[in-house]
Amino acid sequence: xxxxxxxxxxxxxxxxxxxxxxxxxxxxxxxxxxxxxxxxxxxxxxxxxxxxxxxxxxxxxxxxxxxxxxxxxxxxxxxxxxxxxxxxxxxxxxxxxxxxxxxxxxxxxxxxxxxxxxxxxxxxxxxxxxxxxxxxxxxxxxxxxxxxxxxxxxxxxxxxxxxxxxxxxxxxxxxxxxxxxxxxxxxxxxxxxxxxxxxxxxxxxxxxxxxxxxxxxxxxxxxxxxxxxxxxxxxxxxxxxxxxxxxxxxxxxxxxxxxxxxxxxxxxxxxxxxxxxxxxxxxxxxxxxxxxxxxxxxxxxxxxxxxxxxxxxxxxxxxxxxxxxxxxxxxxxxxxxxxxxxxxxxxxxxxxx
Amino acid sequence: xxxxxxxxxxxxxxxxxxxxxxxxxxxxxxxxxxxxxxxxxxxxxxxxxxxxxxxxxxxxxxxxxxxxxxxxxxxxxxxxxxxxxxxxxxxxxxxxxxxxxxxxxxxxxxxxxxxxxxxxxxxxxxxxxxxxxxxxxxxxxxxxxxxxxxxxxxxxxxxxxxxxxxxxxxxxxxxxxxxxxxxxxxxxxxxxxxxxxxxxxxxxxxxxxxxxxxxxxxxxxxxxxxxxxxxxxxxxxxxxxxxxxxxxxxxxxxxxxxxxxxxxxxxxxxxxxxxxxxxxxxxxxxxxxxxxxxxxxxxxxxxxxxxxxxxxxxxxxxxxxxxxxxxxxxxxxxxxxxxxxxxxxxxxxxxxx
DNA sequence: TTGTAGGCGTTATCAC
DNA sequence: GTGATAACGCCTACAA
Numbered sequence: 001x002x003x004x005x006x007x008x009x010x011x012x013x014x015x016x017x018x019x020x021x022x023x024x025x026x027x028x029x030x031x032x033x034x035x036x037x038x039x040x041x042x043x044x045x046x047x048x049x050x051x052x053x054x055x056x057x058x059x060x061x062x063x064x065x066x067x068x069x070x071x072x073x074x075x076x077x078x079x080x081x082x083x084x085x086x087x088x089x090x091x092x093x094x095x096x097x098x099x100x101x102x103x104x105x106x107x108x109x110x111x112x113x114x115x116x117x118x119x120x121x122x123x124x125x126x127x128x129x130x131x132x133x134x135x136x137x138x139x140x141x142x143x144x145x146x147x148x149x150x151x152x153x154x155x156x157x158x159x160x161x162x163x164x165x166x167x168x169x170x171x172x173x174x175x176x177x178x179x180x181x182x183x184x185x186x187x188x189x190x191x192x193x194x195x196x197x198x199x200x201x202x203x204x205x206x207x208x209x210x211x212x213x214x215x216x217x218x219x220x221x222x223x224x225x226x227x228x229x230x231x232x233x234x235x236x237x238x239x240x241x242x243x244x245x246x247x248x249x250x251x252x253x254x255x256x257x258x259x260x261x262x263x264x265x266x267x268x269x270x271x272x273x274x275x276x277x278x279x280x281x282x283x284x285x286x287x288x289x290x291x292x293x294x295x296x297x298x299x300x301x302x303x304x305x306x307x308x309x310x311x312x313x314x315x316x317x318x319x320x321x322x323x324x325x326x327x328x329x330x331x332x333x334x335x336x337x338x339x340x341x342x343x344x345x346x347x348x349x350x351x352x353x
Numbered sequence: 354x355x356x357x358x359x360x361x362x363x364x365x366x367x368x369x370x371x372x373x374x375x376x377x378x379x380x381x382x383x384x385x386x387x388x389x390x391x392x393x394x395x396x397x398x399x400x401x402x403x404x405x406x407x408x409x410x411x412x413x414x415x416x417x418x419x420x421x422x423x424x425x426x427x428x429x430x431x432x433x434x435x436x437x438x439x440x441x442x443x444x445x446x447x448x449x450x451x452x453x454x455x456x457x458x459x460x461x462x463x464x465x466x467x468x469x470x471x472x473x474x475x476x477x478x479x480x481x482x483x484x485x486x487x488x489x490x491x492x493x494x495x496x497x498x499x500x501x502x503x504x505x506x507x508x509x510x511x512x513x514x515x516x517x518x519x520x521x522x523x524x525x526x527x528x529x530x531x532x533x534x535x536x537x538x539x540x541x542x543x544x545x546x547x548x549x550x551x552x553x554x555x556x557x558x559x560x561x562x563x564x565x566x567x568x569x570x571x572x573x574x575x576x577x578x579x580x581x582x583x584x585x586x587x588x589x590x591x592x593x594x595x596x597x598x599x600x601x602x603x604x605x606x607x608x609x610x611x612x613x614x615x616x617x618x619x620x621x622x623x624x625x626x627x628x629x630x631x632x633x634x635x636x637x638x639x640x641x642x643x644x645x646x647x648x649x650x651x652x653x654x655x656x657x658x659x660x661x662x663x664x665x666x667x668x669x670x671x672x673x674x675x676x677x678x679x680x681x682x683x684x685x686x687x688x689x690x691x692x693x694x695x696x697x698x699x700x701x702x703x704x705x706x
Numbered sequence: 707t708t709g710t711a712g713g714c715g716t717t718a719t720c721a722c
Numbered sequence: 723g724t725g726a727t728a729a730c731g732c733c734t735a736c737a738a
Binding site for chain 4: 371373391416418
């Protein structure tokens with residue numbers, strides 16, 4: 001309750017000595033198109049608006065128009081640089097179409113995730129982009145999804161697997177590239193390959209876990225469960241996981257790390273252990289975050305085109321908003337292995353199978 | 354224009370066989386407090402709402418109530434991890450008071466900065482937190498600030514220097530800590546100290562540039578302008594700047610890097626040059642981003658309490674919203690040097706002054 | 707070329 | 723206990 005209330009269209013109309021409608025026309029720039037307004041009046045209105053510091057109320061406009069020209073984007077973890085790129089892609093695409101982007105992160109405060117999500121769905125946005133982990137089969141996620149369907153809020157999912165539902169999806173998984181990564185390690189002589197599987201909830205990143213197992217099996221290498229370390233999604237988790245992995249009786253000669261953030265922790269742990277990468281041990285991770293190529297050593301990592309992911313999702317969402325009845329669409333984007341420095345020849349064959 | 358329009362309070366009222374007002378009471382939980390509603394009616398309304406998938410329209414509510422229960426936060430560069438911590442602090446504090454946070458970044462698309470900012474000011478939010486670079490004396494920033502004053506939109510600035518204006522401010526600068534950092538380097542025997550000054554616009558980070566010069570002068574060391582490299586704010590900029598700095602005829606034995614993101618680039622450049630940190634060259638940077646202590650070597654860096662910064666700003670903002678007439682407040686938060694591994698003794702005195 | 711009036715979905719005030 | 727009714731600020735036929 002500011003002392004002086006903010007000016008409304010009516011105030012401007014009053015000051016300019018015209019009707020409220022005229023102000024609306026002028027503000028919305030309908031001046032010389034459908035509605036003819038004399039230049040003199042137009043200027044007078046503009047001047048009055050300027051003088052009063054009038055600025056249209058987006059809420060009232062949204063209420064009247066039935067749309068907010070804003071898109072919501074829910075990111076699993078804003079602290080993972082990987083996601084910014086998707087945000088950036090979405091941002092660009094949204095802006096190009098005159099939409100704003102409302103950014104929310106689940107992980108910032110996991111317990112609030114649902115709440116944030118519901119708020120966004122209260123028509124604060126015209127559509128929603130959901131990334132990854134939120135939409136997994138969690139306890140409440142399903143319920144919310146059903147709610148949303150009822151509300152006819154356009155939704156696009158960015159996911160790592162096809163889901164048999166009626167939402168548009170942009171799908172990009174690490175499956176094929178994981179086989180590539182494993183092939184690379186095999187070809188470098190590695191046989192004992194660890195996996196640091198650091199995820200926020202179980203059953204995430206299955207596009208990395210499964211191919212890891214399969215690749216080993218195809219090579220006739222038995223999966224050693226002690227080589228798979230499950231942990232949380234932070235750098236510290238990656239650090240601790242690596243420490244514990246290397247303390248094993250028969251440690252791996254290479255580690256697959258579920259993402260680059262964890263790999264940063266892993267690199268630090270290896271250094272603390274006096275191990276040199278890739279001479280003593282190899283590392284392959286995922287996401288190709290911007291700093292991956294500045295680390296020492298530069299990370300060999302699997303890359304999605306994260307920016308494009310955001311762009312595609314936004315395009316899909318915009319199309320759906322425009323035509324809610326169009327058939328649901330699934331867009332698949334590739335990933336690829338980026339070979340840099342962190343993976344090298346296995347140090348010796350003593351440990352190999 | 355979805356095929357089926359989303360249900361409104363009126364629909365619920367109709368289905369439940371009550372009036373619209375009653376629905377509002379039930380939804381807002383005023384049931385057994387001020388307004389008595391029979392339990393039977395309450396349940397019937399709730400059931401009808403559930404059945405229809407009714408969800409209140411935030412815009413209409415905002416229009417009626419005159420507030421959105423949302424706070425805007427404009428961050429200079431969402432890709433700098435330093436800022437997430439402030440975001441997190443703000444988030445926590447906002448949520449605790451039942452507010453949402455709308456996050457925007459300037460740098461994502463610098464040219465849209467003003468636009469984003471204006472959208473937020475259209476009463477999509479009840480208040481705004483502005484961080485650093487946006488509010489600097491740029492061409493348009495002043496104009497916008499004046500606009501805002503007129504609109505009575507509560508604003509809090511997070512800045513590195515006191516500004517003689519009527520906005521609440523949370524101020525935290527690196528000035529004192531820079532003297533500390535320079536003292537550390539001096540005590541380690543460094544005399545030729547470079548500065549990588551990578552900022553998005555000129556006249557930013559003066560709280561680091563000025564004390565750098567002053568500390569040198571106090572020690573009777575002439576400032577060598579060739580040791581100050583100005584560059585942009587990205588990792589690549591830090592990389593290139595370091596390369597060019599070390600190619601000087603008489604390169605420094607220590608480098609002060611304007612922030613940790615640039616320091617990551619610097620570390621990489623030094624490695625490419627075959628230099629070992631801190632044996633051959635020392636590095637001190639700023640911000641203490643989460644990965645600073647996982648890098649190899651761990652970064653000696655100057656730290657603000659970034660989370661607290663966000664919390665304080667939000668508290669200030671919330672207080673201002675509650676009481677727009679209260680006197681404007683300036684909160685000062687300290688910074689401090691965090692000594693880790695990247696700074697060590699000067700390699701030799703040959704280069705010293 | 708400009709003005710009038712109705713309604714978007716909500717909440718609050720007041721009768722019943 | 724519950725139901726009309728009047729705003730909130732805006733947009734847009736339609737009338738003048």
